[in-house]
Amino acid sequence: MMRRHALxxxxxxxxxxxxAPAAFAAETAETVKVGLVxxxxxxFSQYGRQMENGIRLFLQEHGDSVAGKKIELVVKDDGxxxxxxxxxxxxxxxxxxxxxxxVGFAFTASAMASAPLAKGAERAMIVTNASxxxxxxxxxxxxxxxxxxxxxxxxxxxxxxxxxxxxxxxLVADVTAGHDAEAAFKRGLTAGxxxxxxxxxxxxxxxxxxxxxxxxxDARPDAVFVWLPPGEATINFIKEFNQRGLAAEGIxxxxxxxxxxxxxxxxxxxxxxxxxxxxxYSMAHASPENEAFxxxxxxxxxxxxxxxxLAVSAYDGMAALYLGLEKTGGDASGPALAAALAGASxxxxxxxxxxxxETRDVVQTxxxxxxxxxxxxxxNVEFHEFPESRDSAVx
Amino acid sequence: xxxVIGVLFDGxxxxxxxxxxxxxxxxxMGLMNFINLAHGAFAMxxxxxxxxxxxxTGLPFLATLPFAFFGAGLAGLAAERLLFQRxxxxxxxxxxxxxxxxxxxSIAAAHYFxxxxxxxxxxxxxxxxxxxxxxxxxxxxxxxxxxxxxxxxIALHLMFAKTRFGAQVRASVDNQDAAAGLGVNVGLVFSxxxxxxxxxxGLGGALGVEVLGLDPTFPLKYMVYxxxxxxxxxxxxxxxxxxxxxILGVFDVAxxxxxxxxxxxxxxxxxxxxxxAFPSGLGGRRA
Numbered sequence: 001m002m003r004r005h006a007l008x009x010x011x012x013x014x015x016x017x018x019x020a021p022a023a024f025a026a027e028t029a030e031t032v033k034v035g036l037v038x039x040x041x042x043x044f045s046q047y048g049r050q051m052e053n054g055i056r057l058f059l060q061e062h063g064d065s066v067a068g069k070k071i072e073l074v075v076k077d078d079g080x081x082x083x084x085x086x087x088x089x090x091x092x093x094x095x096x097x098x099x100x101x102x103v104g105f106a107f108t109a110s111a112m113a114s115a116p117l118a119k120g121a122e123r124a125m126i127v128t129n130a131s132x133x134x135x136x137x138x139x140x141x142x143x144x145x146x147x148x149x150x151x152x153x154x155x156x157x158x159x160x161x162x163x164x165x166x167x168x169x170x171l172v173a174d175v176t177a178g179h180d181a182e183a184a185f186k187r188g189l190t191a192g193x194x195x196x197x198x199x200x201x202x203x204x205x206x207x208x209x210x211x212x213x214x215x216x217x218d219a220r221p222d223a224v225f226v227w228l229p230p231g232e233a234t235i236n237f238i239k240e241f242n243q244r245g246l247a248a249e250g251i252x253x254x255x256x257x258x259x260x261x262x263x264x265x266x267x268x269x270x271x272x273x274x275x276x277x278x279x280x281y282s283m284a285h286a287s288p289e290n291e292a293f294x295x296x297x298x299x300x301x302x303x304x305x306x307x308x309x310l311a312v313s314a315y316d317g318m319a320a321l322y323l324g325l326e327k328t329g330g331d332a333s334g335p336a337l338a339a340a341l342a343g344a345s346x347x348x349x350x351x352x353x354x355x356x357x358e359t360r361d362v363v364q365t366x367x368x369x370x371x372x373x374x375x376x377x378x379x380n381v382e383f384h385e386f387p388e389s390r391d392s393a394v395x
Numbered sequence: 396x397x398x399v400i401g402v403l404f405d406g407x408x409x410x411x412x413x414x415x416x417x418x419x420x421x422x423x424m425g426l427m428n429f430i431n432l433a434h435g436a437f438a439m440x441x442x443x444x445x446x447x448x449x450x451x452t453g454l455p456f457l458a459t460l461p462f463a464f465f466g467a468g469l470a471g472l473a474a475e476r477l478l479f480q481r482x483x484x485x486x487x488x489x490x491x492x493x494x495x496x497x498x499x500x501s502i503a504a505a506h507y508f509x510x511x512x513x514x515x516x517x518x519x520x521x522x523x524x525x526x527x528x529x530x531x532x533x534x535x536x537x538x539x540x541x542x543x544x545x546x547x548x549i550a551l552h553l554m555f556a557k558t559r560f561g562a563q564v565r566a567s568v569d570n571q572d573a574a575a576g577l578g579v580n581v582g583l584v585f586s587x588x589x590x591x592x593x594x595x596x597g598l599g600g601a602l603g604v605e606v607l608g609l610d611p612t613f614p615l616k617y618m619v620y621x622x623x624x625x626x627x628x629x630x631x632x633x634x635x636x637x638x639x640x641x642i643l644g645v646f647d648v649a650x651x652x653x654x655x656x657x658x659x660x661x662x663x664x665x666x667x668x669x670x671x672a673f674p675s676g677l678g679g680r681r682a
Contacts, residue, residue: 043612046511174659202651203659207607207620208412210405210534211651211658218398232513232608239605243534245525267515267608 035099054314086110141334157188242271408537410644419595425630435614441597467597629676
């Protein structure tokens, strides 16, 4: 509903500017330059594609002008997890390209390396994916519309507690994100009265999960919570888990959306069926907004299947920018946009979205989903939700 | 006790996989004394060949394995004739730089044709799940990998020890000039050797898709593992890398199972220890 309301405002605003006297013509011709910092090459180029597609889709649907300003995009490639390159890209965007706003940032390292520059130049930074806790405190002009890892993980712990599992194992990649996920899951679980029976930390780069999975099988827990970097690790883990018959022995697999991402789940074959994960976006989310989003995405980018959380968060990044510019009447400066967007909320394809007024961090519904076959492909079907979830690692 | 047997089995299976992806490197690097870091690129070519065939023609996975072998072998032959043979006399550093460059080019090419996503194959139903033998669950695909390694080792051993081509290879490796003087076409022998090594890489890559996954960064991601097996095993033999792969596989799996905290680390400690004890590898031909 907020979205429709926002669109109404947008129409009214453009009607007003059209009727404005000629003296303001120069003003209306002004552009807002949006610098996109995305991983367009390297191992994470698929992420960059998803994000750029989401951004361009928003422009395609909502036009390239808002509050009398024309939106102009400049894409810079940060090559993946490379903070130095992200920083250089941001410097280039601010100094040479004279970008007014920065959008994107797939990884925490990129966002954190860029924050001091954006802060000094008073540019708004709309972070659409970087997921570590509390990064918005690095600059007063930084907003996050994606997700935080603890935000999507803690509900998995709460869900596990609700299920009354007696013994639960955790298995996470031995990297910072894995440790964060382990801590968040335990927080959710203990808040619900549950307890972790054992924890395994495994190498992030691990060609064979057999020994770890065998260990869990021999320990016979009721459930195992898994966080691994999306890609071959998650695919191999799910396959090996199935090969060793853990599900058949009644051991449930829980995880975050990373485990069953739209881009990788199909590679697990039927082994992925029944995996329960918590996440903020599923392509199968049942809402008219999402149905329209998925349809438009697939029509515009039939080769980049399928839209996942990256595409929708980038789409929301532009929604936030448009909403902010409407509120400020076209003022794209960092302080103005940050003030306008603090506390703002709208309806995203993923569901209701709110920017916390204090932390400028994202607040959203986290869904519990189960992998089922839908329209002939494996999908994350939502069946339970935790509304207004926040990152409790900061709050 | 059953857990020990289970771990041993998983370790042997993992070792078999390591051997499959690395044995081709033992031939190109060991026999030909050519520092071939591009080995993973040919493994990747085999993997993509297999994936592409199953997706485009609907061929079952097992039927694509010969194509993966010959596809990667032909690619290796072409690359050797056009590029690599020019560097046989070059310094090792030049060879390293050139083959690393080749790896990056192959990553970009794979990215261009197949995208950055993970590829997958569907293994036939009879290779999925586990088989219960005397109270121990044995993965069927793992049994299959072990069987492939046994057959491959026998076939390669017979080829090098019993055939005319094998004798020519051994002669060319031991003394190029003398072999050429006796009428052996050394250039052709090396080309075929390189093609064979690349073909084996392709076969290993295709068999590995199910376990290791496949994306454009494959050649870099698993380079350490190929090198580990060949360096510890001693380049230029079959026996050395086979023993090395099995030892590394068993210790890696046992370490991860019994002391998971140190799991990732054990394989490297073992490498250091084995290299200190056997500086030229477990079965190295060259000192």
